[in-house]
Amino acid sequence: MTGFLTALYQTEHQDSSQCIAGDRLITCKEMTQDAALLAASLPAEKRIAVHCQSAHLFTIALIAIWQRGSTVILPATDKPAYLGSIEDQFDLFLDDAAIEELLRTRHAVYPDNSSETPDPACCFAVFFTSGSTGLPKPVTKTLEQIEAEVTIQDPLWSPMIPAGARIVGLVSHQHIYGLIFRVIWPVMSGRIFTADPVPFWEMMQGDLKHGDVLITSPAHLKNLHPGLVDVARPSLIFSSGGPLDYEHAQAARAMFATCPIEIYGSTETGGIAYRRQTSAETDWTPLPGVTSRLNDKDCLAVQSPHIAGADWYQTEDKAEIEPATGKFHLLGRADRIVKIEGKRVSLNSVERRLIASELVSEAAVLLPDENDRRLGAIVVLTSAGYARLEELGSFRMGRLLRRAIAEFEEDAALPQRWRFVEQIPTDSQGKRPLHLLRTVFAPKPTEPDILETVQTDDQVTLTLSIREDLIYFVGHFPGMPILPGVTQLHWATSYASSIFGTPETTGEVSQLKFRKPILPGHIVTLELRRDASRQKVKFRYFSDGDGDLSSGILKYDGDPA
Numbered sequence: 001m002t003g004f005l006t007a008l009y010q011t012e013h014q015d016s017s018q019c020i021a022g023d024r025l026i027t028c029k030e031m032t033q034d035a036a037l038l039a040a041s042l043p044a045e046k047r048i049a050v051h052c053q054s055a056h057l058f059t060i061a062l063i064a065i066w067q068r069g070s071t072v073i074l075p076a077t078d079k080p081a082y083l084g085s086i087e088d089q090f091d092l093f094l095d096d097a098a099i100e101e102l103l104r105t106r107h108a109v110y111p112d113n114s115s116e117t118p119d120p121a122c123c124f125a126v127f128f129t130s131g132s133t134g135l136p137k138p139v140t141k142t143l144e145q146i147e148a149e150v151t152i153q154d155p156l157w158s159p160m161i162p163a164g165a166r167i168v169g170l171v172s173h174q175h176i177y178g179l180i181f182r183v184i185w186p187v188m189s190g191r192i193f194t195a196d197p198v199p200f201w202e203m204m205q206g207d208l209k210h211g212d213v214l215i216t217s218p219a220h221l222k223n224l225h226p227g228l229v230d231v232a233r234p235s236l237i238f239s240s241g242g243p244l245d246y247e248h249a250q251a252a253r254a255m256f257a258t259c260p261i262e263i264y265g266s267t268e269t270g271g272i273a274y275r276r277q278t279s280a281e282t283d284w285t286p287l288p289g290v291t292s293r294l295n296d297k298d299c300l301a302v303q304s305p306h307i308a309g310a311d312w313y314q315t316e317d318k319a320e321i322e323p324a325t326g327k328f329h330l331l332g333r334a335d336r337i338v339k340i341e342g343k344r345v346s347l348n349s350v351e352r353r354l355i356a357s358e359l360v361s362e363a364a365v366l367l368p369d370e371n372d373r374r375l376g377a378i379v380v381l382t383s384a385g386y387a388r389l390e391e392l393g394s395f396r397m398g399r400l401l402r403r404a405i406a407e408f409e410e411d412a413a414l415p416q417r418w419r420f421v422e423q424i425p426t427d428s429q430g431k432r433p434l435h436l437l438r439t440v441f442a443p444k445p446t447e448p449d450i451l452e453t454v455q456t457d458d459q460v461t462l463t464l465s466i467r468e469d470l471i472y473f474v475g476h477f478p479g480m481p482i483l484p485g486v487t488q489l490h491w492a493t494s495y496a497s498s499i500f501g502t503p504e505t506t507g508e509v510s511q512l513k514f515r516k517p518i519l520p521g522h523i524v525t526l527e528l529r530r531d532a533s534r535q536k537v538k539f540r541y542f543s544d545g546d547g548d549l550s551s552g553i554l555k556y557d558g559d560p561a
Contacts, residue, residue, distance in 0.1 A: 035063035045091035056195035217430030241430035359385035368441035
């Protein structure tokens with residue numbers, strides 16, 4: 001199998017179609033000519049960041065940058081804040097518009113270097129992972145390493161792919177899995193790849209052809225569109241970015257008549273192993289040439305030429321290896337440990353306890369804020385769980401799940417912040433980067449931050465941080481903002497409803513008193529006392545420094561008094 005650049009520049013391949021953008025087939029010759037023009041148009045910067053929606057323009061940029069001896073920087077996203085966090089890693093940024101503009105306005109003639117393609121060992125690409133802190137961490141790979149992995153994997157899959165099959169990508173080519181399977185592999189194997197982004201099933205239903213190869217993620221296969229039952233059958237489906245649940249693997253198999261091939265690996269290692277879940281106990285099979293072993297913590301270490309040469313790469317994935325076959329079973333991450341109240345808490349362990357509940361389908365546990373050591377849980381409920389949520393409300397649902405975890409975990413491992421969602425946020429690879437998970441806990445401009453909650457059957461106290469960005473301070477009053485009384489009343493009614501199950505509206509409010517103003521930045525306590533027999537809830541706002549701030553009684557319809 002020839003290398004990536006060599007395959008593009010081979011004389012006999014010049015008129016072969018390599019890419020399809022919309023309805024237009026693009027030949028190798030067109031791509032290399034555009035790459036030559038782009039290379040001649042680029043300034044002298046050595047580190048060039050590329051983020052494209054089009055895999056066609058992306059590939060042109062790769063060729064041009066490597067031909068001129070520069071390094072390709074591959075940001076995970078083009079969001080301004082993210083690019084700002086890695087701005088020291090690149091000197092020039094190219095997106096679709098910038099590449100198209102350079103190709104349209106420049107008319108330089110770049111010398112034909114088809115016989116002088118650069119050494120793949122000197123073609124560098126820098127990827128970024130979120131890391132354990134959530135900050136982007138650069139990982140450098142060479143084209144030689146990437147080509148070595150393709151050479152290893154191609155013989156496994158090519159015999160199952162019919163002639164003329166296209167590579168259809170639903171994942172981004174900005175990550176190593178998408179780059180290898182959507183761009184490098186198709187070029188090296190002489191297959192056409194689709195250029196247009198199709199992150200959702202609905203965007204490609206009418207375009208899929210019999211025998212095509214789908215490059216997907218667990219996020220895609222967990223959300224199969226009903227209309228897919230009528231599409232042409234693909235020959236293979238690949239998935240990477242995280243393990244696929246057995247039930248979702250079987251759903252995809254039933255829908256497409258082929259079981260997904262999962263690729264296990266990381267940005268640092270590339271592909272390590274693969275599996276097809278023909279049973280719930282299917283182990284991972286190492287790729288050819290990959291050797292594995294366990295360290296003293298039962299974490300997997302791997303060795304292969306496409307990973308780190310003769311060196312061993314130590315992962316943080318706990319595993320069990322079958323000595324006779326070399327296959328292994330993954331047991332979760334070993335490095336998801338945080339310290340809370342001076343105690344080490346395994347986030348994996350808390351997640352497993354949650355998922356063990358019949359009320360919970362999926363869970364992600366994290367520290368929502370580095371400066372706030374309260375554990376947070378993002379939870380997708382089962383149908384039974386949603387029924388209980390309707391019955392109990394969010395606050396009491398969280399308390400119920402805390403009690404279930406408390407049978408196994410110490411108090412420090414019990415989440416204090418809960419978010420019940422329909423789907424846990426993932427990136428285009430199906431992974432759950434920390435920065436995305438933390439957005440679920442981002443403060444809302446209509447709610448205070450709850451710092452602490454203490455509850456008995458008929459009484460609860462909530463310690464509230466009155467943030468300065470709450471919308472209620474706008475215009476109330478200019479130059480001297482105070483929290484409106486109607487907002488204090490609304491919060492008391494809302495929290496009483498979610499905690500005690502009282503109605504969301506009251507029949508009457510009595511003995512309402514506002515003694516002292518509540519100001520931006522203050523920490524106050526809201527005390528709620530329920531009198532179930534009389535269908536009343538007494539509320540009181542107070543603080544250590546100022547004493548009582550406001551109070552009243554919420555009366556509900558049907559009060560016998």
